[in-house]
Amino acid sequence: MNSETRSREEVLCEDVLREEICRVGQSLHIRGYVHATAGNISVRLKDGFLITPTDACLGTLDPARLARMDAQGLQTGGDRASKTLALHRQIYAADAQARCIIHSHSTHSVALTLQGVWSDDDIVPPITPYFVMKVGHVPLIPYHRPGDPQVALQVAARITAMAGKGTPLRAVMLDRLGPVAWPRRGQRGARGTGRNRAPVVAVQAGSSGAERSPDRRVAAPLRRHLVAGAQAHRHTAAIDGPRPVKRWRSRSAPVWPINQD
Numbered sequence: 001m002n003s004e005t006r007s008r009e010e011v012l013c014e015d016v017l018r019e020e021i022c023r024v025g026q027s028l029h030i031r032g033y034v035h036a037t038a039g040n041i042s043v044r045l046k047d048g049f050l051i052t053p054t055d056a057c058l059g060t061l062d063p064a065r066l067a068r069m070d071a072q073g074l075q076t077g078g079d080r081a082s083k084t085l086a087l088h089r090q091i092y093a094a095d096a097q098a099r100c101i102i103h104s105h106s107t108h109s110v111a112l113t114l115q116g117v118w119s120d121d122d123i124v125p126p127i128t129p130y131f132v133m134k135v136g137h138v139p140l141i142p143y144h145r146p147g148d149p150q151v152a153l154q155v156a157a158r159i160t161a162m163a164g165k166g167t168p169l170r171a172v173m174l175d176r177l178g179p180v181a182w183p184r185r186g187q188r189g190a191r192g193t194g195r196n197r198a199p200v201v202a203v204q205a206g207s208s209g210a211e212r213s214p215d216r217r218v219a220a221p222l223r224r225h226l227v228a229g230a231q232a233h234r235h236t237a238a239i240d241g242p243r244p245v246k247r248w249r250s251r252s253a254p255v256w257p258i259n260q261d
């Protein structure tokens with residue numbers, strides 16, 4: 001569907017969404033949650049989706065140069081799409097309620113995956129009620145090079161499996177790469193000002209170090225809990241009821257190829 005066959009409302013809506021991607025990208029960059037050309041953002045459209053270009057800095061995005069994909073996932077405009085395109089496409093295909101997707105390389109989140117997550121199904125224990133309510137289950141997706149289609153397939157499989165259990169995912173953690181989070185229809189989105197802060201919480205769970213003081217106040221006790229391990233949380237109500245406490249494992253970090261979004 002091109003601009004001639006789209007209604008004026010759809011074109012206006014797309015213009016607003018383009019501006020919003022740039023606003024959110026700049027906001028994440030200013031606050032230190034993304035750096036250099038790491039991270040990417042996409043937004044679902046009626047007939048496809050918009051996604052940030054490959055090697056683009058989220059702090060200086062140009063609305064007119066965002067990559068536009070059609071319903072089949074083929075690029076119809078803008079600069080060359082992020083190499084994580086397949087991942088975004090699979091998430092939109094697997095979760096019809098997914099409205100937009102944010103991926104960052106948040107420092108603390110990456111450090112957590114290096115240290116060893118709580119379990120492959122939940123990277124951290126149900127530490128606070130808000131984590132349970134606003135974020136929910138965040139599984140770990142095993143490491144593959146950025147853009148590897150295997151990641152997209154594994155994330156889609158996780159989404160389908162969790163939806164089947166009645167606990168739809170809103171985020172996953174890519175091993176050694178960082179979080180991917182998406183708000184679902186009927187929930188407030190990427191601004192994180194409403195009922196659903198999942199995308200923002202998941203993306204901000206670890207930042208590049210320039211976080212504002214309120215985040216630091218939250219991060220300090222959170223980090224203490226993380227380091228203390230799951231043992232300290234055995235009395236915390238688990239997301240799905242009691243579960244065996246598992247010590248976080250530590251893993252050696254192998255050398256892997258440097259790649260960009």
Ligand SMILES: [Zn+2]
Nearest residue numbers: 039146177261
């Ligand atoms: Zn990435």
